[in-house]
Amino acid sequence: MxxxxxxxxxxxxxxxxxxxxxxxxxxxxxxxxxxxxxxxxxxxxxxxxxxxxxxxxxxxxxxxxxKSDANVLHPSIILSTSNIDDTYNELKNNDVNVNDIMKMPYGSMFSFKDQDGNEYLVREDKY
Missing domain, CATH: 3.10.180.10 (2,3-Dihydroxybiphenyl 1,2-Dioxygenase, domain 1)
Structure with a gap:
């Protein structure tokens, strides 16, 4: 399993x-x-x-x-945090390219890019 x-x-x-x-x-x-x-x-x-x-x-x-036919496109990845505001501020203070926090009925999230321009989503989850 x-x-x-x-x-x-x-x-x-x-x-x-x-x-x-x-x-x-x-x-x-x-x-x-x-x-x-x-x-x-x-x-x-x-x-x-x-x-x-x-x-x-x-x-x-x-x-x-x-493997010449390997798909090396970036996967879709959602990272989890229990405090969206603190995480957003920490990444922004570390000079990470972050977009604004989106407050949606189903949760708060923001996206950021890594050193290669790949985009990730960070979502607030309650543990």
Whole structure:
């Protein structure tokens, strides 16, 4: 039985820039990092050491060279927070490109872009 979301692969232009973005601007931690060959590194980041789900930061060009028909378009990802205002202000203070908070009948959310221009949505959820 599947009971957790394990990993979400983000295809990035530069793994080190992506790692810096997630760890320095969003305060994620590196959960796993290992050289996997002469031109490949496996990097996983997550919101905390105790969080199971991680983002795998995978090089777009490497994936295309390994599998020419691979779809390296950015996935749709919704991140969760229990306090939308604090999260919004933290990201904005860290110079993250954020859009205005949208207050909808079904919840509050905002979008932001990473170092490669990929867009993510942050939604307030009650835990």
């Amino acid at each position: 599947i009971n957790k979301i394990g990993k979400i692969t983000l295809y990035v232009n530069n793994q080190e820039e992506a790692k810096e973005f997630w760890t320095k601007k969003l305060n994620f931690v590196v959960k796993f990092e290992q050289v996997m060959g002469p031109n490949m590194k496996w990097i996983e980041v997550g919101p905390s050491d105790s969080e199971f789900t991680t983002f795998v930061l995978y090089d777009k060009n490497l994936m295309k060279s390994q």
